[in-house]
Amino acid sequence: MMSNGQIVGDGSWNLRVFITDFEMERTLRVKGDLHIGGVMLKLVEELEITMDWSEHALWWPAKNRWLLRTRSTLDQCGVGADATLHFTPMKKKLRVQLPDLRYLDATVDFSVKTFNAVVHLCRELGVRHPEELSFCKPLEPNHLKYNLKDLPRKRQENGHVPADTNTFVAGDSHSSNSSLEKSNSTPFLCAPVSPPRNNHSHSNATTPISSPLNTTGTWKRNNQTNGGPLFNGANDSTFNTSVLSIEALNGSIDSSLASSPAHPSPEARSKLLRPKSLVERARMNVAWLDSSLSIMEQGVREYDTLCLRFKFYSFYDLNPKNDMVRINQIYEQARWQIINEEIDCTEEEMLMFSALQVQVNLQAGQKQPQYEDSLREENNDEDDIDAALTDLQVTLEGSNISRGPNDITYVPELSGYMRFLKPKRFTLKAFKRYWFTCRDLRLELYRSREDANAGAQYSHLINLRGCEVTPDVNISQNKYGIRLEVPSADGMSEMWIRCENEEQYAKWMAACRLASKGRTLADSSYDNEVKTIQAFLSMQHPAQAPAINPAGLGLDITPEDYVAPRYIRKLKSKLVQRILEAHANVKDLNLIEAKMNYIKAWQSLPEYGMSLFIVKFMGHKKEELLGVAFNRLMRMEMSSGDHLKTWRYNTMKAWNVNWEVKHMMVQFEEENIIFSCLSADCKVVHEFIGGYIFLSMRSKEANQSLNEELFHKLTGGWV
Structure with missing residues (x-):
């Protein structure tokens, strides 16, 4: 029996395919044994439109996944007569916010894993080691108020429908087509990830943070001739001055991204979140995308906004010759972390960071030296594998033992008088003076130097391997303390050491840091560690008088762009003067040196990288x-x-x-x-x-x- 040229009962059925480029739908007569490549070929033949379709693929909205295996059949993919597929470009426009808060319009592959999309984007931007970065969704203030799993319950108490929070398992049996539609009705869900742009788009994507319909973050390039994007919102003009595009840069990416404006756009600044507690800091990590899924599978659509950030705080081979863009973006991310109080620092440290930022801004317009040699700035915090290899080399060669007698069996030792306190609950005890010796990853405390020389029994023994070392320094009060948390059967035992001066502090702090990683005083990095600590402290000493007059240089020091809010309130009218005094210590640094010192100082903070x-x-x-x-x-x-x-x-x-x-x-x-x-x-x-x-x-x-x-x-x- 024939019907419209088709044999009824031959096992064929109608498959609806929506072509997003032209916003039109076609119905194909197919069988379950037709492979995905055959579906696309048949569709293109029926369209009879001459264009390059090579970068198009089939997207299945109901299952929230791409059909990229062109040799798989419809039956193997589970596509039935009730399915509607989208024939859409794999590469789409995405607005990306860089660490320096500027926005970049880029073409990103929405079909590959997020990790691979980041790798390709970083390659275009000239950022080496893209494995250190990832995409995250923009957050809104309410994200800091609730845990991820508490959000549905909290919303329901307020009369709202819970959102699907079964994250990172997109398109599984627990999801439904209605979950996103229901969650879109809530006044607040999450970051501005835009909804589908037509009636044919549906998604049941389960993402770390859901995607509301009424977002203001969606933009379109409505006028291709004006060279800049327009926004569908009230604040369109605010963005246009701070949006870059890879196409418009025309090969000047290095110069454009290696330096950043001193002041971000008001719109970008207004969207920054400032966590008020450790709990709120923890809730900020909900925004990271899953590296093993495509961004399309995580609710992101064309013209949406994502943030590109350094996710892993282990920076490899920072090289001024090859990493101008990378160094600048790390510096900017560190800068905004400190200003937004995402990481704590002392008053002296805050002023030092502000002074370095002033020097960066002063040097931005100056001619800089060329870095012809491959200058590598290795991360001070080497991983434990490298530390073990270093120790093995020391053991086998004996070449690193250079601070003692010529006898190769000599083991370096550090000793001196310091004060010690092991705090206990419900008791108030003062610091007590002891004679300290550090040798072979151990601290031994004696009542006096004479007891140590006489071979008397030590009063306290501290094994430093695996301990946590935290500075407790206040230069203005002449306080140089080291806080140790030592592993014990009951967890971490806390101990405090108070050094007598800055020089002693640098030596003992370096010894404790290395010992916590299993490295002794014989390690070749000890002297460099001491110098790094001394340099970090020297930048925090206030000068007698400022070295510059900012007004004469046309430099506008707006406190909000230099200092965390709590220090603005504390220092008030003295703030700019204190920043200028601190700047006298760093006035001779060139641009890259100022940024690198900023990064190193950031890495020296107790809470860095956690x-x-x-x-x-x-x-x-x-x-x-x-x-x-x-x-x-x-x-x-x-x-x-x-x-x-x-x-x-x-x-x-x-x-x-x-x-x-x-x-x-x-x-x-x-x-x-x-x-x-x-x-x-x-x-x-x-x-x-x-x-x-x-x-x-x-x-x-x-x-x-x-x-x-x-x-x-x-x-x-x-x-």
Whole structure:
């Protein structure tokens, strides 16, 4: 029996395909054994439109996934008669906010994994080591008020429909086509990720933060001849002055992105969030996209806005010759972290950062020296694998022992009088003076120097390997303290050391930092560590008088762009004068030196590089903080941030996720820990750990290639 030229009952059926370029729909008569490539070929033949279709692919909105395997059949993909597919370009326009808060209009592949999309974008921007960066969604103030898993419950209490928070498992059996439509009706859900732009677009994407319909972040290039994007909102004109495009840069990317405006656009500044507690800092990590999914699968659509940020705080091979753009963007991210109080610093440190920023702005218009040699600024915080290799070299060669007698068996030792306190609850005890010796990763405390020389029993013994070392310095009060948190059977035992002067502090602080990583005083990096600490302190000393008159140089020091709000309130009218006095210490630095010193000072802060998450450990009822750093995990107290336990990656055997209950287990040599993450999806924590393991495996060779397969293997979470 024939019907319109088709044999009825031959197993064929109608497949609806929506062509997004022309906003029209076509119906194809297909069979289940037709492969995806055949569907696209048949569609193009029916369209009879001459154009390059090579960068188009099929997107399945109902299942929130791309159909990229062109040899797979419709049956194998599960496509049936009730499906509607989209024939759409894989590369689409995306607005990207850079770390310096400027916006960039870029063409990004929406079909590849987010990690690969970041790699391709960084290649266009001239940013080396793209594995250190990732995309995250813009956050809004309410994101800091609730944990991810509390948001549905809180909304329901206010009469709103809960959003789908089954993150990172896009298009699974638990999702429904109506979940996004329902969540879009709420007045607030999350970041400005725009909705579908026509009636044929549907998505049930489950993302870390949902996507509202009534966003103001959507933009379109309505007029292709004006050279700049227009916005669908009230603040269109605000953005136009601060939006870049790769096409418009015309090969001047290095010069355009290697320096940034002294003042960001008011619109970009107004969207910055300032966390008021450790809990709010932890909730900011909900915004990271899943590196193993495409951005399309995570609710992002064409003309949406994403933020490009340095996600992993392990910067490899910072080279002034090749990394002008990268150094500038790291500097800018550090700058806004400090100004927004995402990381704490003392008053002297705040003034030092402001002074370095003044010097950067002064040098921005000056001719700079050429860096012809390959000057590598290695991260001071080497990973534990490199530390172990260094120690092995010391053991085998004996060449690093250079501060003692010529006898190769000599082991360097540090000694001196300092004060010591081991705080205990409900007791008030003062610091007590002891004679300290540091040798072979151990601190020995004696009542006097004579007792130590006589071989008497020590009063206290501290094993420094694996401890946490935190500075406790206030230069204006002549206070040079070291806070140690030493692993013990009951967690971390806290101990305080008070040095007598700055020189003594630099030597002992360097010794403690190296010992915490398993490196002794014989290590070749000890002298450099001492010099780094001394340089960091010297920049914080106020000068007798300012070295410049900002008015004569046309420099406008707006406090809000230089100093965190709490110090603006504290210093008030004295603030600009104090900044200028601090600037006298750094007035001779050129542009790249000022930025590098800013980055190094940022890296020296106690809280640097610690990404926080709110978790609940198995068997414990109360919520706690989990800190993820480049070489360790830390269990922390919620309100104070006190360190309760530290686990080093070099003792880690495996890390796994139970995706059914969203629990994560990390296996260490000494114990296993199991926890659920409340402030973000457990996949985010998993990716941070796997990412840092990946970064620690990077080769020292200059011509290394990025092993994308290994990155996904370590961070993907799937076998």
